[in-house]
Amino acid sequence: MLCCENGLEGLHTPHIHSVFAGRSIVPSPRTVLWEHGSLQTDPGSAGDPVFVLPEGHPDRGERIAAYHFWLFPATFLTIHPWGLALRAIQPLGQRRTHVSFRCFAGRAAPRPPGTLEALRRTAEEDAHVIESVQRGMESRLFRGGRYSPVAEKCVHHFHRLLAGWMAGGRGAR
Numbered sequence: 001m002l003c004c005e006n007g008l009e010g011l012h013t014p015h016i017h018s019v020f021a022g023r024s025i026v027p028s029p030r031t032v033l034w035e036h037g038s039l040q041t042d043p044g045s046a047g048d049p050v051f052v053l054p055e056g057h058p059d060r061g062e063r064i065a066a067y068h069f070w071l072f073p074a075t076f077l078t079i080h081p082w083g084l085a086l087r088a089i090q091p092l093g094q095r096r097t098h099v100s101f102r103c104f105a106g107r108a109a110p111r112p113p114g115t116l117e118a119l120r121r122t123a124e125e126d127a128h129v130i131e132s133v134q135r136g137m138e139s140r141l142f143r144g145g146r147y148s149p150v151a152e153k154c155v156h157h158f159h160r161l162l163a164g165w166m167a168g169g170r171g172a173r
């Protein structure tokens with residue numbers, strides 16, 4: 001659950017990830033919720049390759065460095081101009097999780113040097129903070145907070161689906 005929350009919100013990124021240090025928190029310019037998934041767009045940072053979108057594309061004219069797709073319950077597909085990054089999260093128990101991470105090269109743009117190393121470091125930073133959050137949630141002092149209506153639409157959507165699934169239904173709508 002915490003791995004998915006982490007992947008669905010960007011509030012932590014400037015504080016946790018060295019590659020995003022100093023970058024201001026920019027909520028996704030475009031967030032789409034589906035019955036069992038979501039999409040967020042990412043303008044990226046200066047120097048990141050961006051999509052050159054064809055005439056008539058709904059995002060034509062927008063600066064988009066990545067499309068972040070999430071499929072319930074725990075699959076992330078991030079499409080960059082240079083290819084696809086796939087992350088599949090598999091719970092192994094209440095306190096153990098396995099994360100599979102694969103990158104596939106595309107043809108639209110070359111992968112910038114250092115991309116794989118940055119992705120690996122980002123994944124390690126996420127794992128570290130997720131374990132820290134897990135410890136915090138187990139504290140007697142932990143109290144849940146309110147969702148950010150701007151930055152946590154997808155987390156809220158995930159929690160509604162999860163609650164519906166745990167209740168035995170197909171997920172809240």
Ligand SMILES: [Fe+2]
Pocket residue numbers: 006007012013016017122126
């Ligand atoms: Fe992260």
